Amino acid sequence: MPAARSGSTRSRPIRRWCRSISRTTRSSRIVSTRPARCARPRIPISTRSSPTTRAGGCSCARTPIIARAARPPAITAASAPRRTRTRRRRPRMADQNLIENDEPLLVAKSLSKSFGRINACRDVSFSLHPGEVLAIVGESGSGKSTLLQLLSGQLAPSAGHVSYRMRDGVARDLASLGEAERRFLFRTDWGFVHQDPAQGLRMAVSAGANVGERLMAVGWNHYGRIRDTASDWLTRVEIDTARIDDAPRTYSGGMRQRLQIARNLVTEPRLVFMDEPTGGLDVSVQARLLDLLRSLVAELNLAVVIVTHDLAVARLLSHRVMVMKGGRVIETGLTDQVLDDPREPYTQLLVSSILPP
Numbered sequence: 001m002p003a004a005r006s007g008s009t010r011s012r013p014i015r016r017w018c019r020s021i022s023r024t025t026r027s028s029r030i031v032s033t034r035p036a037r038c039a040r041p042r043i044p045i046s047t048r049s050s051p052t053t054r055a056g057g058c059s060c061a062r063t064p065i066i067a068r069a070a071r072p073p074a075i076t077a078a079s080a081p082r083r084t085r086t087r088r089r090r091p092r093m094a095d096q097n098l099i100e101n102d103e104p105l106l107v108a109k110s111l112s113k114s115f116g117r118i119n120a121c122r123d124v125s126f127s128l129h130p131g132e133v134l135a136i137v138g139e140s141g142s143g144k145s146t147l148l149q150l151l152s153g154q155l156a157p158s159a160g161h162v163s164y165r166m167r168d169g170v171a172r173d174l175a176s177l178g179e180a181e182r183r184f185l186f187r188t189d190w191g192f193v194h195q196d197p198a199q200g201l202r203m204a205v206s207a208g209a210n211v212g213e214r215l216m217a218v219g220w221n222h223y224g225r226i227r228d229t230a231s232d233w234l235t236r237v238e239i240d241t242a243r244i245d246d247a248p249r250t251y252s253g254g255m256r257q258r259l260q261i262a263r264n265l266v267t268e269p270r271l272v273f274m275d276e277p278t279g280g281l282d283v284s285v286q287a288r289l290l291d292l293l294r295s296l297v298a299e300l301n302l303a304v305v306i307v308t309h310d311l312a313v314a315r316l317l318s319h320r321v322m323v324m325k326g327g328r329v330i331e332t333g334l335t336d337q338v339l340d341d342p343r344e345p346y347t348q349l350l351v352s353s354i355l356p357p
Contacts, residue, residue: 103165105130105271105303110160111150120146122327124160130270133297133304135318135335137311137350143327144307145275151305152192152273153182164189164271187217191264195276197256201248201263207234208244210263218267233262237292254285258292265296274306278313290316311350315339323347 104127113121121143128134136144149155151162153174163171167189177185186192194200201210211230212220220226231241237258248256257277264272277293278286294317297304308314314321314335321338323331323346331344342348 103169104128105165106151106305107163107171108151108160109163111147111157111162112159113146113150113155114158119327121150121157124329126322126329126332128271128303128305130303131301132320133302133306133318135314135321136305136307136324137309137314137321138324139350140309142324144309144324146327147324148273148275148305148307152190153177153185167270187214188267189270191269191272193257193260193264193272193274193277195279197248197253197260200260201256203247203249206245206247207239207251207259210248210259211266214263214266229266230262233266234259236296237262238288254281254289257281257289261293261296265300265302268300269302271303271305274304274308276308277306278308278310286313293317311339323350 106128108127109125111121111124112119124147126134136147138144146155150157153162156175162174164174164185165171174182192200202213205213208227208230211233212226215226215229220229227244231244234241234244239255239258239262243251248259251259261277278289281289290313296302297317304317306313306317318335321332321335322329323338323344325346331338331342331347338347339351342351
């Protein structure tokens with residue numbers, strides 16, 4: 001770079017990057033340094049009076065430090081304000097349950113079923129939410145079991161429809177499902193506990209095979225995992241694992257019912273239908289089975305539709321009660337509200353017919 005002529009009062013502009021360093025000072029302390037671009041100085045500076053003249057330096061090196069110190073100080077890492085990152089709070093499990101419970105899992109609208117001139121079920125409508133237990137009570141022949149078969153797709157309704165919310169959040173009409181889709185629902189999302197365990201079990205195979213068969217239906221193929229899971233569920237329903245290879249025909253009635261429960265719950269369904277699960281069992285066996293059902297329903301957050309003629313079972317297990325007579329729903333509401341303060345004469349008769357302990 002050519003040296004500036006003596007006596008010159010204006011530096012020659014050089015439009016390129018040079019090796020000089022621009023310094024910004026604050027209270028006689030260098031705050032930051034950066035490469036400076038040579039340009040025409042804003043203030044005429046004499047090379048003789050510049051205190052920063054260096055041999056071989058360019059015009060930007062002869063710019064007074066005082067003139068550049070007027071710039072605002074640069075922000076360094078030490079002086080920069082700390083940025084606080086706000087994270088979006090993830091909902092807790094209780095919050096997620098509330099979100100899921102906003103939409104019903106099962107919806108029945110104007111369900112009716114006729115067998116010839118007999119109206120087994122007439123104009124039944126309700127909705128069931130995840131984690132909710134609904135008890136359907138009434139005398140024999142009131143249409144409870146028919147309604148349960150309509151809800152589970154085992155019977156086609158004469159009028160009305162039933163919709164179920166799939167795992168993807170889409171509500172599907174059961175009438176629009178094919179046979180393969182309905183079977184897949186029963187293997188994964190649904191369970192059905194029959195009054196007679198022989199209808200829900202394969203009596204010719206072992207207890208472990210009854211539980212493992214449902215796992216294989218959803219894609220499990222590792223024998224060790226299937227057997228370990230079956231053994232774990234037998235323990236959860238209070239069946240000795242030493243009897244895992246015994247056939248259900250060698251079990252008692254209460255053990256068969258508990259085995260049927262394990263078979264239905266092993267795939268973690270969201271909805272379970274129960275048709276008189278304690279019917280035909282001794283009182284002591286009923287008490288153990290009800291305690292087991294109540295703990296499993298709370299642990300797995302199951303939605304349950306249970307049909308029973310025993311109001312004590314409805315009081316122990318359910319959140320809501322529907323009272324049926326002649327195929328119609330005559331009263332519905334919270335369990336304690338309906339059973340403690342019934343409004344309809346028929347419901348009052350049912351409650352008063354309970355034998356005192």
